[in-house]
Amino acid sequence: MTTWRAIAQELRRYDSAVITARGLDGYPVSVRCVPVADERSGTFAVSFPDTLGIESSPAWLLCHFHDERFWSLRSFGARGLLEHTDGVWRFRPTSFVAGMGGIAASIRLFIGGRRRAQHYLAARGLKPPAVPWERITAIKRDVEALHADGSAGR
Amino acid sequence: MTYAAAVKTPPATRSDFSTIFGVPADVGAVVRDFRSCELSTFARDGTPVTWPTMPYFEPDRRRFLITSSIGLAQKAFNIRRDPRVAMLFSTSTGSGLIRPPAVLIQGDGEVAEELGQLDERFESMTRLLFERQPFGITLMGALPAPLRHLADWYCWRLLIYVRPRRIRWWPDGDLRRAYGEVVL
Numbered sequence: 149m150t151t152w153r154a155i156a157q158e159l160r161r162y163d164s165a166v167i168t169a170r171g172l173d174g175y176p177v178s179v180r181c182v183p184v185a186d187e188r189s190g191t192f193a194v195s196f197p198d199t200l201g202i203e204s205s206p207a208w209l210l211c212h213f214h215d216e217r218f219w220s221l222r223s224f225g226a227r228g229l230l231e232h233t234d235g236v237w238r239f240r241p242t243s244f245v246a247g248m249g250g251i252a253a254s255i256r257l258f259i260g261g262r263r264r265a266q267h268y269l270a271a272r273g274l275k276p277p278a279v280p281w282e283r284i285t286a287i288k289r290d291v292e293a294l295h296a297d298g299s300a301g302r
Numbered sequence: 303m304t305y306a307a308a309v310k311t312p313p314a315t316r317s318d319f320s321t322i323f324g325v326p327a328d329v330g331a332v333v334r335d336f337r338s339c340e341l342s343t344f345a346r347d348g349t350p351v352t353w354p355t356m357p358y359f360e361p362d363r364r365r366f367l368i369t370s371s372i373g374l375a376q377k378a379f380n381i382r383r384d385p386r387v388a389m390l391f392s393t394s395t396g397s398g399l400i401r402p403p404a405v406l407i408q409g410d411g412e413v414a415e416e417l418g419q420l421d422e423r424f425e426s427m428t429r430l431l432f433e434r435q436p437f438g439i440t441l442m443g444a445l446p447a448p449l450r451h452l453a454d455w456y457c458w459r460l461l462i463y464v465r466p467r468r469i470r471w472w473p474d475g476d477l478r479r480a481y482g483e484v485v486l
């Protein structure tokens with residue numbers, strides 16, 4: 149499956165996406181848009197407000213979702229290039245980047261994250277810090293009590 | 303009634319984002335009530351990389367605090383190399399806000415050298431996360447004490463600070479409309 153097709157397939161699971169490029173001042177610029185797939189050119193048409201000041205540059209496309217309780221997280225990203233042709237901004241993807249969502253992604257995240265964390269500590273000669281689980285559990289209990297009386301989650 | 307609408311939203315105060323930076327109150331509400339923002343950093347090759355994250359505004363320091371496990375630290379490595387970042391607030395799910403503005407904050411990031419400790423403000427952020435993500439509490443409760451060490455890595459966190467330099471907003475989230483802007 150081509151990168152373009154993989155992204156087009158995943159995009160169907162989302163209402164919209166976030167496109168990020170480099171602004172003329174050198175900072176990243178992101179906007180939410182609804183990408184329009186164009187298989188013939190291998191691109192996705194995206195909209196940027198004309199007044200934002202962006203340039204043809206390396207770019208990133210993100211789709212993500214969470215529910216009202218900030219859960220059911222899922223996401224993916226795509227590297228690519230932002231091009232301006234015939235008055236239209238187009239995102240040309242070069243690679244698909246898996247994000248969150250699903251059991252396989254969660255296992256990959258957990259195993260990979262743990263390995264990288266251990267490497268981070270080892271590379272700096274740091275001992276694994278103690279995690280204050282009792283304090284965290286106490287916060288959890290407090291918040292559960294707030295949820296029970298409906299005053300949490302502002 | 304939505305989950306977010308069922309709970310109380312505090313009024314704006316003198317330490318509210320909107321008051322501090324001189325932006326409309328509904329922009330401050332977005333920063334306060336949105337569950338996530340899309341944080342962009344630059345990879346080594348100059349490609350912007352954007353992933354969702356939970357920001358925590360520290361009014362007394364006029365900056366955002368974002369934390370990242372050292373096992374998922376690419377954004378922190380990127381910021382150490384190039385501090386220019388952007389935070390887009392465009393996902394209103396769970397906020398309870400109706401037709402909120404889209405808010406784009408560009409700024410400079412900084413990553414503390416030391417790992418974060420569970421001090422007062424880190425505790426406040428943890429509390430807010432638990433309040434907004436109740437299923438996370440259930441998961442944590444399901445983890446037996448003898449197995450907690452397997453999840454330690456997720457709690458070893460780097461602290462990332464973002465100081466806003468430019469704030470833009472689009473009323474009603476409509477990008478076809480003229481945006482408001484404050485340059486700091």
